[in-house]
Amino acid sequence: MILVPLMRVVQITVLILGCMAALAAQGRGRGQGASPASVRPTPATAPQGFSREQIDSGRTRFAAQCGFCHGRDAAGGEGGTDLTRSALVGTDVGGDKIRPLLRSGRPDKGMPAFTLADADVTAIVAFIHDQREQAANATGNRRTVDAGDLQTGNADAGRRYFDTACARCHSATGDLKGVAARYEGLPLLQRMLYPGSGGRGAGPAPKPPAVRVTQRDGQVVTGTLAYRDEFTISITDPNGWRRSWPTSQVTYTVDDRLQAHVEQLGKYTDGDMHDVLAYLQTLR
Amino acid sequence: MTCWRTCRRFADAYVGAAFRRPVQGGLKTALYILLAAPAAAQSVDPSALLKPPADSWLTYHGDYSGRHHSPLRQITPDNVGQLGLAWVFQTGQTQQIKATPIVANGVIYLTTPDNIWAVDARNGRQLWRYSYPMNDGFHIGHRGAAVYKDSVFLTTPDAHLIALDARDGTVKWNVVIADAKKGYWSTNAPLLIRNHLIVGVSGDFDNLPGILRSFDPDTGKAQWTFYSTPPPDTPGAVSGGATGGQMWMTGTYDPDLNLLFVGTGNPTPVLNGEVRPGDNRWTCSIVALNPDTGTLAWGFQASPHDTHDWDAAEVPVLVDAEFGGAQRKLLLQASRNGYYFVLDRTTGKNLLTTPFAAANWASSVDEAGRPQPNPAKEPSRDGRLVAPDEAGGTNYRSPSFDPATGLLLVSAHDAYGIYFFKKEHGKYGWAGADYGVYGHGVLRALDYKTGQPRWSHDLHGGAGAAGVLTTASGVTFTGDSANSAIALRTSDGSTLWHSGIGRVGNSPITYELDGRQYVLLGGGTSLFAFALPQAR
Numbered sequence: 001m002i003l004v005p006l007m008r009v010v011q012i013t014v015l016i017l018g019c020m021a022a023l024a025a026q027g028r029g030r031g032q033g034a035s036p037a038s039v040r041p042t043p044a045t046a047p048q049g050f051s052r053e054q055i056d057s058g059r060t061r062f063a064a065q066c067g068f069c070h071g072r073d074a075a076g077g078e079g080g081t082d083l084t085r086s087a088l089v090g091t092d093v094g095g096d097k098i099r100p101l102l103r104s105g106r107p108d109k110g111m112p113a114f115t116l117a118d119a120d121v122t123a124i125v126a127f128i129h130d131q132r133e134q135a136a137n138a139t140g141n142r143r144t145v146d147a148g149d150l151q152t153g154n155a156d157a158g159r160r161y162f163d164t165a166c167a168r169c170h171s172a173t174g175d176l177k178g179v180a181a182r183y184e185g186l187p188l189l190q191r192m193l194y195p196g197s198g199g200r201g202a203g204p205a206p207k208p209p210a211v212r213v214t215q216r217d218g219q220v221v222t223g224t225l226a227y228r229d230e231f232t233i234s235i236t237d238p239n240g241w242r243r244s245w246p247t248s249q250v251t252y253t254v255d256d257r258l259q260a261h262v263e264q265l266g267k268y269t270d271g272d273m274h275d276v277l278a279y280l281q282t283l284r
Numbered sequence: 285m286t287c288w289r290t291c292r293r294f295a296d297a298y299v300g301a302a303f304r305r306p307v308q309g310g311l312k313t314a315l316y317i318l319l320a321a322p323a324a325a326q327s328v329d330p331s332a333l334l335k336p337p338a339d340s341w342l343t344y345h346g347d348y349s350g351r352h353h354s355p356l357r358q359i360t361p362d363n364v365g366q367l368g369l370a371w372v373f374q375t376g377q378t379q380q381i382k383a384t385p386i387v388a389n390g391v392i393y394l395t396t397p398d399n400i401w402a403v404d405a406r407n408g409r410q411l412w413r414y415s416y417p418m419n420d421g422f423h424i425g426h427r428g429a430a431v432y433k434d435s436v437f438l439t440t441p442d443a444h445l446i447a448l449d450a451r452d453g454t455v456k457w458n459v460v461i462a463d464a465k466k467g468y469w470s471t472n473a474p475l476l477i478r479n480h481l482i483v484g485v486s487g488d489f490d491n492l493p494g495i496l497r498s499f500d501p502d503t504g505k506a507q508w509t510f511y512s513t514p515p516p517d518t519p520g521a522v523s524g525g526a527t528g529g530q531m532w533m534t535g536t537y538d539p540d541l542n543l544l545f546v547g548t549g550n551p552t553p554v555l556n557g558e559v560r561p562g563d564n565r566w567t568c569s570i571v572a573l574n575p576d577t578g579t580l581a582w583g584f585q586a587s588p589h590d591t592h593d594w595d596a597a598e599v600p601v602l603v604d605a606e607f608g609g610a611q612r613k614l615l616l617q618a619s620r621n622g623y624y625f626v627l628d629r630t631t632g633k634n635l636l637t638t639p640f641a642a643a644n645w646a647s648s649v650d651e652a653g654r655p656q657p658n659p660a661k662e663p664s665r666d667g668r669l670v671a672p673d674e675a676g677g678t679n680y681r682s683p684s685f686d687p688a689t690g691l692l693l694v695s696a697h698d699a700y701g702i703y704f705f706k707k708e709h710g711k712y713g714w715a716g717a718d719y720g721v722y723g724h725g726v727l728r729a730l731d732y733k734t735g736q737p738r739w740s741h742d743l744h745g746g747a748g749a750a751g752v753l754t755t756a757s758g759v760t761f762t763g764d765s766a767n768s769a770i771a772l773r774t775s776d777g778s779t780l781w782h783s784g785i786g787r788v789g790n791s792p793i794t795y796e797l798d799g800r801q802y803v804l805l806g807g808g809t810s811l812f813a814f815a816l817p818q819a820r
Contacts, residue, residue, distance in 0.1 A: 060420045064441065068424035072489060077714065078593070078674065105378065113378040145667070145704050145717055152666040186719070189667065189702070194722040229744040229766035231782055262722055265700045266642065270660065270668050 048094060050126030058127025061120045069111070074131040079110065082144075083128050084135035095125035147185030150277060158279030161272050165264060169257065172283055180284045189277050193268075194261045210255040211235045213245060225254055328388050328431045328450075330478050334539060341387040341793045343534075344428050344473040349602040350536035351685040354794045357757040358801035363816060364759050364771045364781045370802060370815040371408030375401065380789045381806030383428040384473065384682070384751070386436075387795050391450070392804070393436050394811060397423040397471070400438045402453060406797055408813060414453040416440050421469040422486070427534065427680075428473030430481065432501040439470035443485050445499060459504040461485055467492055473534045477544065477575040480507060484531040484546070488593075489713045491552045494529030494567070498578060508578035512548045512566045524562030524589075528552035529569070533597040533680055537575065538613065541630060544575040545602070545615060547586075549595040555663045555705045555716025556591075563588040568596045570617060570625075572632060582632030586619045588654050591662045592645065592703060593674045593718075594621040600629075601685050601692065607635060607733060616685065616732055618694040621645070622677030623655055624735035638735040640728060641677030642698040645670055663705035663716045673701030673720045675747045682751035682791040684760070686774050691729040691738060693760060693774075695748035699723030723747055725765040729777060739777035751791025753803070761803055763788020769805045769812070785812050 050058075063072045069080030076082035083089050092098050099121055105113030116124070162172070170176050183191055195206040208224040213233060215221065223235030226242055233252050234244040245252075268276075328342060336342045338356055345352055359367065375381065379396040386393040391411060392403040398419070402411040421441025430437040436450045442464035447456040461483055462468035467490030475482040481501040494512035499505065512529035514521040523529075528551040535546035551560060551567035568587035571580055586596035601616040607626065615629035622643030626636035634653025646655035661668050675697060683694045700723070705716035725743035730736065745765025753761040759780065760772040769788050771781040785807030792805045803814045 064420045064423050067489070068422045071714065076717065077489065079720075112380060115378050144708075149665045149704070149706065150667065190719060190721065193669070193700070193702070196722070229768065230742065230764060230770075230779065231768060231784070262724075265669065265671075265722060266644075268669055270666075273669050274666055 048126070048129040050122075050129065054123045054126040055130045057120075058123035058125070058130075061116070062124050062127045065114060065116065066124065074128050075135060084132045089128055089132055092125070092129070095122060098125050098128065145186045150185060150189060150274065153271070153274030153276070153278030155275070155278040155282050157271075158275035158277065161276050162279055165267070166276070169260060176280065176283050178284060180281045184281070188280060189273075192277060192280060193265065193273070194258065196258055206258065208236070209257060211252060213243075213250050213252040215245070215250050228254065326389065327433045330432060330476055333476060338796050339387075339390070341385065341795055342431060343386070343476065344384050344430070345534065345536060345599065345682065346793065348477075348537040348539065349685075350599045350682075351601055351603065351687075352599075352682040352751065352753055352791060353684055353686060354753065354755045356755050356794055356796055356801050358796065359755065359759055359794075359803065359816060360757040361759055361773050361780055366816055367771065367781050367783075367803070367814045368817055369783075370800075370813040372813070373401070373403050373408040373410070373811040375399070375809050375811070377809055379423075380425075380787075380809060381811060382425040382749075382789050383806070384791045385793055385804055385811065386429045386431055386473075387793070388431045388450070390797060392811075393429040393431065393450075395426045395429050395438060395473075397426050397441050399426075400429060400436070400448070400453070402436075402450070403811070405795065405802070408811070412453040414438070414448055414455075416444075416446070419464070421464050424469075424471065426471050430474040430476050432476050432481065435501065437474050437481060437501070439472045439474065439483060441469050441471075443468040443470045445470075445474070445481075445483055445504065447501070447504060457504040459499065459506070461497055462487070462495060466490060468495075470532075472532055475534050475537065475544070476501060477537055480575050482535065482544065482575065484533065486530050486532040486549070488528065488530065488549070488552065488554065491527040491712055492530075493527055494531060494548060496531040496546060496573075496578070498575070510571075510573055510578040510580070512569070512571065513551070513564075522565045523551075523567070524560050524564050526551035526560035526564035526567055528554075529564075529567035531571075531597070532595075533599065536600050536602050538602055538629060541613070542574065542576070543572045543581055543629070545570060545572050545600040545629065547595065547597040547600055547617065547619075549597050550587075550590050550593050553711050553713060553715035554591075554593050555703060555714060555718065556709060556711050557589055557662055557705075559711045560589075564590070568594060568621070570596060570600050570615065570627065570632075572629065584625070584627055584632050584634060584652075585654050586617065586623065586625060587621045587657070589657055590621070591657070591705070591716075592621070592670060592672075594619070594672070594676055595680075596620065597680055598678060599680075599682055601683065602629060603685055603687075603732060605687075605690070605732065614732070616692055618678050618683055618692065618696070618730070620672070620676030620679060621655065622672045624692075624694075624730060625653065626732070626735070627653075636733075636735060639677075640694060640730055640735055640737070641696040642671040642700070643677060661703075663703035663718065665704065665706040667702045667704050669700055669721070670703050671700045672697060673699040673723055674718050675699060675720065675723065679747065681749065682753075684752040684754040685732070686754040686758075686760075688756070688758065689729075689738075689775055690732050691774065692732050693727060693729050693752045693754060693762075695743070695750065695752060695762065696726050696728040696740075697723050697747040698726065699747065727752070727762060727772075727777070729774075741772060741777040741779075750788035750805070753792040753794060755794060761792040761794075761805065763792075763805060763807075769807065769814075783812075783814070785810075 071077035074083040213221045223237040227234035383395045398416040419442040443462045468485045468487045470485045472484040480498045496510045498507040513523040529548040548569045551564040568590045569585045571583045603614045615627040622641040624640040637653045645661040647658035700721045703718045725748040727741040728737040743765040750763030760774045768782045790806035
């Protein structure tokens, strides 16, 4: 077996501190943290009432503009979510949520803004809703991951692994108490592996890390991480204001607790992964 | 000085093609050059691609080698810190610029799906724009155009190839590359080799044979079709029932061997490997083809029996250099599966296989140099934690080879994903599910002989979206995964300059006009040109 350890980037001032509250801190209630792929579609809040012509027109428009990422059937493609199980689509009425999203895009997640004629947008909305209704009634032959698929681990073995690898930051009776009641199936697995993954909807992002910036005049400013790259460090201060500095002008530390999850990714066997999931599922 | 140098290069190219008979005496040669230069400047002769002039970027990779390296030296490690904005061209579109600009005759040709712009390379003004009619093909991205004589070529989302008049963008002809109704589309920047225009397609969501086609650049007449996987019911097929292996990226070419090198894509169905046993040749491979006939000279499979969507479509970089104590014709590829390969491009024999990014999917490397997939890492009902993720250890944007340092600069991605497949996912198209878990982008400078990084530069985010350009003066241009175009010292990766133009989504290029070197990078939906300050 060729196992290449994840080549770690050396950050000058990154500190790994304290215990991790990330898994536990977010998402009360199932819907919030649910991945589209493992949650059965909920009934739409209102009948959509599109014509067959609009749906058919939407099928071709959708395939051309959206199909690569979201799949021609809207059930997920390369990198994009399964829209038939999307919470946003589930609460959309006649395009009131989808339409503005198409106009603005989601640049942070790689979705461009679209400049399409109104009729084309309406047709795309019609098609997405139609696919959603069909998916709700379909069985088999779908790109789904059900919670039942993931039950191959051993909870006792998982507890032992947890005690060795995770207990430095986490506690079954503390931050993770009741975690299995908040998440299940794929979303729980995704959050277990890396709470910030989110790419295809693994719940809300973890709380941003704490940052401590020391200015040249010696003054120290603290807050939570808003943005960081090679040239800029930006925080949200305790009053909610954004503050930014060129990285060349200050020194700073980031309490990047998630780095331990990154290191663990290179250590898990698939058996370990399923065992720990099985153990977490006992924490109700 | 620069003008003379440029004119001479054009003339060399022109003379090389048009005056094959021996010329007598320096005076006569000089006369030919003086006469030939103005005429040549209006038309791109295919032989110019053998020695591209410094005032141009005539083909997707800049030249046939795929090194994405420029001989220009005006911008240096010492002065790059003074680099400033020369102009911006705003597409006014919502589509991110992913294409490599093509530059010929002082004109830039820039593409997005359904669109091509001709832009003045001196000032960023639009000269003309052509928009292809609304169509039902995939509008995921576009890699770039190709130029030949007075034509510029555009591939379309519905898998057509269009020839436009380079002067005004009027359509000369329009031919079908492949049937879009079956699920083919094209983002391809065609490759011109003499009188062959080589064009690839995509088609990942249907079980379709992998095809690469050649067309006559003058007439659009089809010349040949190469199948990486066979049409259904082909006798003696070696693909093991797999389709796919689409050749959606621009290849490279060795004129001495007369071989075209192209990377092939993943097999279909994508994640379901059960229904296509065996290696699934020639998917996830590098194939060497005769550009006159499309016949296969050799193939090397980077990922036998892929079940993770890891195309080997990344640029096959051609380098003539010492390896193992002998001067050799090499082919380098940093592949999406996380492995770096060195091949002898004359024969296809593997010389080196080593990972350059996180990779946990192979159980061994066989004697042919191919990583062997570990069956336990194939997508399963309960999910497998696999490195790299679907986006790969790198992706299609151009790496760069710097001859002075012997470094291959690659936008690498250490990433993990979880891969699922169960029978209910079927055997058509994607046929499975996968989810990215975590990924981090790093520019790695690999020693071409060992594949080991001599330095790494953090890109501060997920997978980088920018290609890499090196210049002979020792400067590397790329974009980080955050918000900036960056220039690094090629020898050690230290940062020399940056500009927050937005996320760079294409491969940078450079050219010199009127004695001024320009560097072009796409930031979001605009194209930015940087140069050293001028007197006024």
